Amino acid sequence: MDKILKAGIAQISSRLGDIEFNKRQVIKGLHLGKEKGADIVVFPELSLIGFGSGDIYLDKVEENLEALKEIIEETKKLNLWAIVGYVDKDERGFFYNTAALIGAGEIKGKFAKTQLTNYRLFDEKRYFKPGSTLPVFPTPFGKIGILICEDVWFPEASRALTFRGAEVIFVLSASPFDRGKIEIWDDFLKVRALDNIIPLVFVNMSGIQDGVTYWGGSAYYSASGKLIKRLKLLVDDFEVIPVDLEEPKRLRRRDIRVREVRREILEEILRAYEEMSKWI
Amino acid sequence: MDINIEIYLKEEELKLFKDIIVNSIRARFESVKASIGIVALSGGVDSSLVAALSKEALGDKLLCLIMPEENVSPKEDIEHALELVKKFNINYRIININGAVDWFKKRFEEIDLENKNEKLAVANVKPRVRMILNYLYANALNGIIIGTSNKTELLLGYGTKYGDIAVDFYPIGDLYKTQVWQLADFVGIPTEIVRKKPSAGLWVGQTDEEELGHTYYEIDRVLYCLVELELSVRETSKLLNIPEEAINDIYRRVIASEHKRKIPIITRLSRMCLDKDWKYPVDRH
Numbered sequence: 299m300d301k302i303l304k305a306g307i308a309q310i311s312s313r314l315g316d317i318e319f320n321k322r323q324v325i326k327g328l329h330l331g332k333e334k335g336a337d338i339v340v341f342p343e344l345s346l347i348g349f350g351s352g353d354i355y356l357d358k359v360e361e362n363l364e365a366l367k368e369i370i371e372e373t374k375k376l377n378l379w380a381i382v383g384y385v386d387k388d389e390r391g392f393f394y395n396t397a398a399l400i401g402a403g404e405i406k407g408k409f410a411k412t413q414l415t416n417y418r419l420f421d422e423k424r425y426f427k428p429g430s431t432l433p434v435f436p437t438p439f440g441k442i443g444i445l446i447c448e449d450v451w452f453p454e455a456s457r458a459l460t461f462r463g464a465e466v467i468f469v470l471s472a473s474p475f476d477r478g479k480i481e482i483w484d485d486f487l488k489v490r491a492l493d494n495i496i497p498l499v500f501v502n503m504s505g506i507q508d509g510v511t512y513w514g515g516s517a518y519y520s521a522s523g524k525l526i527k528r529l530k531l532l533v534d535d536f537e538v539i540p541v542d543l544e545e546p547k548r549l550r551r552r553d554i555r556v557r558e559v560r561r562e563i564l565e566e567i568l569r570a571y572e573e574m575s576k577w578i
Numbered sequence: 579m580d581i582n583i584e585i586y587l588k589e590e591e592l593k594l595f596k597d598i599i600v601n602s603i604r605a606r607f608e609s610v611k612a613s614i615g616i617v618a619l620s621g622g623v624d625s626s627l628v629a630a631l632s633k634e635a636l637g638d639k640l641l642c643l644i645m646p647e648e649n650v651s652p653k654e655d656i657e658h659a660l661e662l663v664k665k666f667n668i669n670y671r672i673i674n675i676n677g678a679v680d681w682f683k684k685r686f687e688e689i690d691l692e693n694k695n696e697k698l699a700v701a702n703v704k705p706r707v708r709m710i711l712n713y714l715y716a717n718a719l720n721g722i723i724i725g726t727s728n729k730t731e732l733l734l735g736y737g738t739k740y741g742d743i744a745v746d747f748y749p750i751g752d753l754y755k756t757q758v759w760q761l762a763d764f765v766g767i768p769t770e771i772v773r774k775k776p777s778a779g780l781w782v783g784q785t786d787e788e789e790l791g792h793t794y795y796e797i798d799r800v801l802y803c804l805v806e807l808e809l810s811v812r813e814t815s816k817l818l819n820i821p822e823e824a825i826n827d828i829y830r831r832v833i834a835s836e837h838k839r840k841i842p843i844i845t846r847l848s849r850m851c852l853d854k855d856w857k858y859p860v861d862r863h
Binding site: 316424 | 591594597598601602605606747856857858859860861862863
């Protein structure tokens with residue numbers, strides 16, 4: 299029998315720093331997910347605190363952690379799983395652009411964005427420390443990998459999650475629109491799915507902040523790299539999507555590209571990387 | 579060098595860009611809890627496009643101010659402005675600015691209009707008078723002023739500081755002039771407005787292209803290479819087959835007008851200098 303994960307995609311427009319508003323949006327999304335029979339509801343990158351460039355992050359982290367607790371409580375009431383983007387703080391006081399995997403009332407895992415964006419309008423290193431681990435999380439619905447936005451613009455992270463046995467990768471994002479952006483995201487997501495023979499669920503923010511449009515258009519790519527579903531562009535939207543977790547296993551019987559990755563080549567990549575890193 | 583200069587918007591981009599601009603106008607309007615949006619309508623293509631998009635975003639909560647200078651603003655511009663407000667069913671006021679401009683002129687008796695600087699100084703009074711009228715209405719009606727500058731103008735600094743570029747936001751400020759023409763066609767701005775020669779209307783017979791010394795087609799291609807493709811002057815010259823001197827002429831305008839695109843420089847004395855270190859969004863909740 300086919301193993302299907304019913305993924306609720308909550309494409310919401312968070313406001314930078316308006317934790318109360320964002321929390322209400324997330325809770326609304328949880329309820330919608332429950333109504334529509336989702337196993338897990340996934341929200342965009344930093345959906346609790348909002349995305350944008352501004353020192354507002356420095357003031358609002360405590361409040362966003364409080365809001366996360368309320369959201370965890372709500373998943374308990376609803377007996378629902380969720381992935382929510384927020385800013386986490388470690389014991390040293392460092393901030394991370396984080397996604398929490400919440401399983402019906404408790405945090406089951408966390409993932410911190412590994413590739414912070416610091417070019418053009420982005421300024422994440424001003425606030426955040428990058429994560430350096432790529433965990434895969436067991437859930438009742440399958441093994442889940444999580445990436446945040448820029449992580450999927452590099453091939454390594456989704457590779458590692460694939461090696462670790464992820465059956466699906468959720469990509470949380472708050473992608474600012476500019477010309478050609480939708481097409482390039484489409485290319486990257488398709489290639490990551492194809493390369494790793496793994497389904498990818500892209501959950502993007504919508505709305506406008508300081509003239510920057512978060513373009514929505516969340517999407518599901520099958521393990522064969524096909525765009526199966528695209529949510530509305532620009533505006534809030536919600537869909538429960540059946541993600542086929544069997545397809546990758548079927549495909550990988552004949553498609554040897556994951557199985558046959560060679561250790562020697564991975565080591566060679568690392569040696570080449572060391573060479574690149576040494577200029578003088 | 580094989581680089582595609584994709585300055586023209588594709589068919590599917592026109593609809594998307596239009597939607598994004600309309601959404602952004604609505605978002606600014608709601609963010610500041612304005613009661614009305616104000617567009618200074620000259621009858622040119624930029625303000626006509628902004629007016630039409632603002633109408634879509636705000637409906638009846640839009641007021642166009644048509645502020646001609648009699649005997650200087652071309653008659654056809656006023657006719658075009660009236661044609662536009664009629665076509666898109668937009669509320670408007672006509673305010674003649676001659677009295678105000680003359681008042682300022684009289685404060686400066688020794689004007690020598692043959693002198694280039696003095697001629698420009700007087701010309702700049704006009705957009706500044708319009709700016710005062712914009713804010714008079716905006717303050718009185720809890721309005722927000724929707725700017726009409728495009729990316730070409732903003733990059734060249736082809737606008738009057740604290741005049742036409744003094745507004746609350748720039749919904750088409752990331753569109754080159756040639757893209758403005760495309761989008762204007764797409765949203766149904768009357769053809770005669772889209773096709774006429776652009777003019778800042780600062781003196782009789784002025785045209786932008788003559789004053790700038792290049793056509794917008796040329797300028798936009800050059801700016802696209804310098805700004806979007808981040809090519810050097812030399813690379814741009816080679817790619818477009820235009821002499822380096824002509825590219826430099828355009829590039830110098832970009833460099834010289836940086837101050838028009840920034841808030842005034844603050845002398846830094848603290849670790850939180852407001853134009854350098856302080857980084858907060860405008861949309862703050």
